[in-house]
Amino acid sequence: MQNYLEFERPLAEIEGKAAELRALAKTSEEMNVENEASALDKKAGDLLINLYENLTPWRKCQVARHPDRPHCKDYIDKLFQDYIPLSGDRNFADDHAVMGGIGRFNDQPVIVLGQEKGYDTKTRIERNFGMARPEGYRKAIRLMDLADRFNLPVITLVDTPGAYPGKGAEERGQSEAIARSTEKCLQIGVPLISIIIGEGGSGGAVAFATANRVIMLQHSIYSVISPEGCASILWKDAEKMREAAEALRLTAQDLLKLGVCDLIVEEPVGGAQRGRDVTIKAVGESIEIQLESLKGFDRKTLIADRRQRFLDLGEKGLTS
Amino acid sequence: MNWIANYVRPRINSLFSKRDVPENLWTKCTECGTMLFHRELSQNANVCPNCDHHMNISPRDRLLTLFDNGKFTPIEIPKPINDPLGFKDQKKYPDRMKSAQKKTEADEAMLVAEGEIGRTKMIVAAQDFSFMGGSMGMYVGNAIIVACKLAVEKKCPLVLFSAAGGARMQEGILSLMQMPRTTVAVQLLKEAKLPFIVVLTNPTTGGVTASYAMLGDIQIAEPNALICFAGPRVIEQTIREKLPDGFQKAEYLLDHGMLDRVVHRKNLKEELVMLSRMLMGLNPAIKGDLPKPDSSENNE
Numbered sequence: 001m002q003n004y005l006e007f008e009r010p011l012a013e014i015e016g017k018a019a020e021l022r023a024l025a026k027t028s029e030e031m032n033v034e035n036e037a038s039a040l041d042k043k044a045g046d047l048l049i050n051l052y053e054n055l056t057p058w059r060k061c062q063v064a065r066h067p068d069r070p071h072c073k074d075y076i077d078k079l080f081q082d083y084i085p086l087s088g089d090r091n092f093a094d095d096h097a098v099m100g101g102i103g104r105f106n107d108q109p110v111i112v113l114g115q116e117k118g119y120d121t122k123t124r125i126e127r128n129f130g131m132a133r134p135e136g137y138r139k140a141i142r143l144m145d146l147a148d149r150f151n152l153p154v155i156t157l158v159d160t161p162g163a164y165p166g167k168g169a170e171e172r173g174q175s176e177a178i179a180r181s182t183e184k185c186l187q188i189g190v191p192l193i194s195i196i197i198g199e200g201g202s203g204g205a206v207a208f209a210t211a212n213r214v215i216m217l218q219h220s221i222y223s224v225i226s227p228e229g230c231a232s233i234l235w236k237d238a239e240k241m242r243e244a245a246e247a248l249r250l251t252a253q254d255l256l257k258l259g260v261c262d263l264i265v266e267e268p269v270g271g272a273q274r275g276r277d278v279t280i281k282a283v284g285e286s287i288e289i290q291l292e293s294l295k296g297f298d299r300k301t302l303i304a305d306r307r308q309r310f311l312d313l314g315e316k317g318l319t320s
Numbered sequence: 321m322n323w324i325a326n327y328v329r330p331r332i333n334s335l336f337s338k339r340d341v342p343e344n345l346w347t348k349c350t351e352c353g354t355m356l357f358h359r360e361l362s363q364n365a366n367v368c369p370n371c372d373h374h375m376n377i378s379p380r381d382r383l384l385t386l387f388d389n390g391k392f393t394p395i396e397i398p399k400p401i402n403d404p405l406g407f408k409d410q411k412k413y414p415d416r417m418k419s420a421q422k423k424t425e426a427d428e429a430m431l432v433a434e435g436e437i438g439r440t441k442m443i444v445a446a447q448d449f450s451f452m453g454g455s456m457g458m459y460v461g462n463a464i465i466v467a468c469k470l471a472v473e474k475k476c477p478l479v480l481f482s483a484a485g486g487a488r489m490q491e492g493i494l495s496l497m498q499m500p501r502t503t504v505a506v507q508l509l510k511e512a513k514l515p516f517i518v519v520l521t522n523p524t525t526g527g528v529t530a531s532y533a534m535l536g537d538i539q540i541a542e543p544n545a546l547i548c549f550a551g552p553r554v555i556e557q558t559i560r561e562k563l564p565d566g567f568q569k570a571e572y573l574l575d576h577g578m579l580d581r582v583v584h585r586k587n588l589k590e591e592l593v594m595l596s597r598m599l600m601g602l603n604p605a606i607k608g609d610l611p612k613p614d615s616s617e618n619n620e
Contacts (some may be wrong), residue, residue, distance in 0.1 A: 027403075033327070163530075165550030165558050170568060171576050175529035175549040179500045181537060182503050202487075203499060203530040210500040224487045224496040224527070234409035234489060248492045258404075260493050294381040311465070314458045317404030317494075 003273075005062045008051065014044040045171035046269045055219065061227055063219040064198045065161075068273035070131075070280050072099050072114035072157045075197065078277075079284045080105055080112055081278040086143060088135075092172060095136030097128040097164070100143045105155065106288060111147040113140050113208060114157030117198075130199075131164035134177035134212060137207050141177075141184045148188040153291055156194045156208040161226065162201035178207045185210035186306055189299025193290050195283055196220045196252070196261070197272075212306050213290045214260065216252035217279070218267040222260065259313055344372040349373055351544075365585050373520060374542045374585055378424070379431035379446035382481060386444060386589055392435035393476040395443075397428070397466055400458035405492050413490040414450065416613070426452045434470065437479075438593030438605040443471045446481040450525070457491040457526050462499035464532055465612070468505035468516075477515040477596040477601035482533040486526020508534045515599040517592060520547050520570070538595055539579045540588075541570035547578075 004012040018022035018040035021033040053059035055063065063069075068120040076083055104219040116134060118124035124311065140156075147154045163174055185192060185207070200222030209222075226235075227245035232238040255261045264288045268275030294302065346355050351373035360369060365385050366377040377385075384390040406411040407472045419580070421427065431449040434445050445455045445467040471478040487495040509516050518536030520529075522545035530549050531557060541547060548568040570582045583591055593605050 105593040132424075163549060164565060165554045167559060167561075167563060167567070169557060170548055170555065173534075173576070173578050176534040176578060179499075179503070179532075179534040182531060183498055183507070184498065186503055186507060202496060203527050206496060206499045207530075210503075214484065224492055225489055229491050242407070247405070247407050247409060248489070250493065255493055258493065260497060271546065294452055307504045309506055310497060313497045313501065314461070314494050315405065317401045318405040319403060 001094075002190045003066070003068050005059075007059050007065065008060070011044055011047050011051065014040055014047065019251075023240065026187055031166070035229075036205055041306050048274075051271055055232045056242070057221075057248070057251050060219050060251050061199075061245055063242075063271045064221045065122040066198075066271060066273045067119065067275075069198055070272055071119065072116040072159055072197065073119075073285060074276065075157050075195075076114070078280045079287070083112070086146075087139070089138035089142060091138060093133075093135045094132050095128075095139055096126050097130050097132040097137055097160070098136035098140055100135075102146075102152070105153075105284075105291070108153065108291070110153045110155055111143050112155045112157070113143055114303035115160040115204075115208070117159060127225070128164060130160045132160065132204060133164050133169040133198065134172045134174050135174050136164075136297070137177035137181040138308070140181050140208060140299055141194065142183075145229070146187050147190050151190060153191040153294070154188065155287060156211065158194055158196045158200050158209050158222075161205075163204035166281075178203045181207035182210050186310075188302065189298075189302055191291060191294035191302060192306065193287060193294075195231075195265075196222050197283070201226065205232055210306070210310065212294055212302060212309065214263040215257070215263055215265060215286055215290065216255060217230045217265050217272060218252060219271050219282070220252055222252075222255055223248050226306045234266060254318060257318060259316060259318070312315045323562075324596065338481060347375075350375060369586050372543065372584070376449050376483070376546060377483070377566075377585075378450065378524070379426070380575050381446060382446050383433050384437075385430065385433040386437055386592075387433070388437060388439065392433040393442070395432040395434055395466060395470060397430070397459060397463045400462060403490075404458070404494055405490070407490040407492065411492075416490065420452045428452055428459040428463070429454050429456075430460045432463050432467045432470075434474070437589060438598075440593055440596055440598075440602065440605060441474060441476040442592075442596060443467050443474065443476060443478045444481070445478065447483045447528075449483040449521075452488065453486075453490035454482075454528075455486060455495070456484055456498050456502075457488035457495045458485075460488075461501045464502045465505040469510045471509055471514055472486060472512045475512070475514065477517060478509055479517045479519065479592055479596075480529055480532065480536070481519045481521055482524040482525070483521045484524060484528040486528055496527065499527050502532040503535065507531050510537075510603065515596055517595060519583075519588065519592075521545050523547070525549070525551055534578075537599070538581070540581045540583050540586075540591070541573065541579050542585060543570055543582055545570045546572050 018037045021037045025031045025033045083103035085101040099116045114131040117130035118127035179238040192211040193213045194209040196216040205235045227241040231240040272279040349368040352371035354370040366375040403413045429448045517538045518539040524547050573579050
């Protein structure tokens with residue numbers, strides 16, 4: 001059963017009708033509905049192209065958060081062979097919002113890290129909706145250290161609404177953990193590649209995405225604050241999220257212009273949720289190219305490249 | 321001319337102008353509500369003499385109390401592009417900037433200066449909470465980069481006073497990118513083996529806490545300062561329960577191992593000097609009165 005977003009409702013109606021017709025035809029043999037049904041299919045297809053051609057920033061946010069998009073776990077399952085999960089921060093706990101481990105990417109051993117949101121109620125609660133606590137960032141730090149020690153490239157898959165705002169998280173030093181994780185990203189002498197696969201939520205994303213190369217999926221977002229949060233602060237009305245999404249310039253396309261992301265991986269028509277395997281494959285190819293481009297650089301150069309990338313940000317705006 | 325022009329009109333005018341005088345002369349302590357006379361308050365570095373509450377202090381006043389004889393050289397910060405996103409909420413970003421500049425008489429939310437504290441060369445960066453909530457945008461990022469590079473060049477410690485609601489939303493992702501940018505700057509300082517001392521003041525929250533403000537070699541906070549990543553209101557909405565007393569206050573963080581020290585503003589200067597000199601391997605500072613600014617200049 002397909003999950004439709006609010007703006008896809010007209011599409012749901014047409015596709016629903018086509019399905020209904022076909023179901024009806026199955027009950028009686030003399031009915032021939034294929035002509036009508038395929039006309040509806042065609043109409044739905046056109047509408048889908050139309051809807052996704054010019055997604056508004058707010059609609060992009062909805063697509064980026066779509067529950068059926070491939071998540072961190074899907075990418076790990078498909079793209080990394082011999083994956084062995086590694087757990088815990090050695091201090092307090094293992095954070096299930098953060099997946100991390102060692103595996104092979106096209107034979108090359110790598111460390112892979114990412115936030116996992118979960119796919120149903122049970123797993124979403126288990127994963128804390130992809131919102132990491134300090135343990136998650138400390139696990140990331142530990143695995144990045146491991147990568148650095150054994151000269152393994154690091155791939156991070158970013159998909160989080162943000163760091164978890166909770167009592168325990170604050171008491172155990174949420175801000176310090178994020179700051180140290182960002183710091184670690186900047187210190188390791190191995191290639192670090194980040195892919196924003198869905199939602200790049202604020203500091204919780206930065207702690208994973210301070211990379212040599214930042215790749216974004218076509219309909220992913222990356223923002224300093226959620227549109228809802230921004231609307232409630234600046235507009236004093238959380239319902240103004242459309243305006244806030246517009247103003248924040250959080251789409252992959254705008255971030256490419258600002259130099260915050262280096263390249264965009266195209267999604268199939270109708271978003272990654274309508275072509276999960278194609279999307280995962282495209283992301284894999286993109287990682288491969290970027291890894292290749294960073295091959296042969298020594299530690300110093302990799303660190304210097306990463307630092308310079310961030311120091312240079314802000315030289316171009318969107319208005320000038 | 322006549323008595324109306326000479327006497328009545330000035331009286332009427334003075335009636336209206338007098339109205340704002342008491343507001344300037346008296347400040348209400350935000351904690352205990354005591355009305356405090358401005359001179360008394362400023363002599364006490366904006367700490368309430370009644371309840372010891374540490375009120376906000378402008379970067380300028382902060383530096384005046386800190387540097388020897390109040391003498392320091394402000395450092396120029398490279399100006400970033402103006403309004404990079406063309407951001408508009410209910411107000412345009414450039415208009416918000418203008419009114420903040422008018423209100424604070426400052427260019428932006430951070431002041432960087434160079435000088436001597438306890439006869440020890442230091443770079444000080446102070447964030448201004450009254451300037452758009454001290455928010456961290458590209459200017460603040462540039463200021464921290466300049467401060468770190470200058471400390472490396474002059475081989476001296478950097479003392480940073482943080483005060484901010486977080487990142488500046490009006491600069492969108494570019495404000496978020498100040499987290500890694502400022503972290504790079506702090507790394508330059510650390511690689512040069514120079515002390516980075518952070519003094520967290522009320523309030524320090526969000527992306528600021530989650531980057532340079534938590535990366536100090538020594539972490540000091542002013543008493544009762546709110547220090548957190550997510551603010552108490554956000555947490556209460558998320559977990560729907562009352563938070564304990566003093567949650568996210570400096571003393572609470574000290575108890576939870578997040579800080580080295582909570583230091584009263586009046587003792588801060590002495591402690592910063594002692595710490596810096598020990599970390600730099602210098603002799604103890606000479607105690608006692610420092611030479612007056614005029615006499616030392618005359619001697620030279």
